[in-house]
Amino acid sequence: MHLRVINPTTTTSWVPDTLAMFEDAASDGTTVTVATIPAGTPSIESRRDEALVTPWVLRAAQAADAEGCDAIAVDCMLDPGVHAAREVVGIPVLGPCEASMHLAATLGHRFSVISVAEHHRDLMIDQARRYGVEPRLASVRSLQIPVLELEDDPDATFRTMVARAREAVQHDHAQAIVLGCTGLAGQAAQVQSALEAEGIGVPVIDPSAAATRMLETIVAMGLAGSLITYPRRSGATSAWPEPLTRH
Incomplete structure (x- = not known):
């Protein structure tokens, strides 16, 4: 299983610790990679911050899906963009x-x-x-x-x-x-x-560990979000800029 962790902030100094935390929580056989959004806020501490980063989270989710990742975790307790991302990708998306x-x-x-x-x-x-x-x-x-x-x-x-x-x-x-x-x-x-x-x-x-283990279970059971709850929306982000920083 390939788990993509989206860092929904512009603070790249957290990436090594984020990768280590998710790797420690993951089972053997799970590969973890981290993608940092290229614009937004240094931290997410308000509804305004959440709104600013959500478009970039959606773009990062699409990139993860296109690259063949099996699941996505968005690394913030406000779960920014998580439910919207379930409408634009076909793989499980979960917030901590x-x-x-x-x-x-x-x-x-x-x-x-x-x-x-x-x-x-x-x-x-x-x-x-x-x-x-x-x-x-x-x-x-x-x-x-x-x-x-x-x-x-x-x-x-x-x-x-x-x-x-x-x-x-x-x-x-x-x-x-x-x-x-x-x-x-x-x-x-x-x-x-x-x-x-x-x-x-x-x-x-x-x-972070809760999100990792739950996503592993969802993938292992062959499940994904309900299309009734999260109807697929495609093409809405096709005009957004491409850059992502991956580590």
Whole structure:
């Protein structure tokens, strides 16, 4: 299986870590490649950002389909362009938010999302509502660290993640935790271990890993999006510019 990961931002410095995170989550036999959109925003932290990058996500999805990829993951918790892309390509397209929220809802009655900024709270609530799991969303707790600053002090970011997850369990009655930014990918197991050391036994979900494994399952089962839900729209992006940066 060939999984194409679309980096829906113009920040190319994330690409090596993105590739490593998805490769670590993938099964043997899955090849992962990353494509970065050539225009848009450095990070996606608002509905405006999502709107700006979506046309480029659609173009990148078409390119992945044309190149023979088997599935596409869009590497952002707002899942920008994911549902629109299902109308322009014939291969499965999934975002980490949809995958991780549905997974969390199977592992506990209530889950919390650990996001990066307070204004993301409403965005995550909107996502939970869109995916039909809003009644299971216990809370959205914020790190209060902008996306582009998450790696400035990794130890402080990790400590804050653990603290917000602890608060979600103790105060909001969460029974599962979703890391609410793909910039936090690769740390779910460590956060879960830190909570277990405090006697808090809840699953902590890495959104990138959830999307990877769900896509592998969809492909292995020979499934794709419903054509009733996502009727195919072809030709609408044929006039868009071609350039993509691949790594």
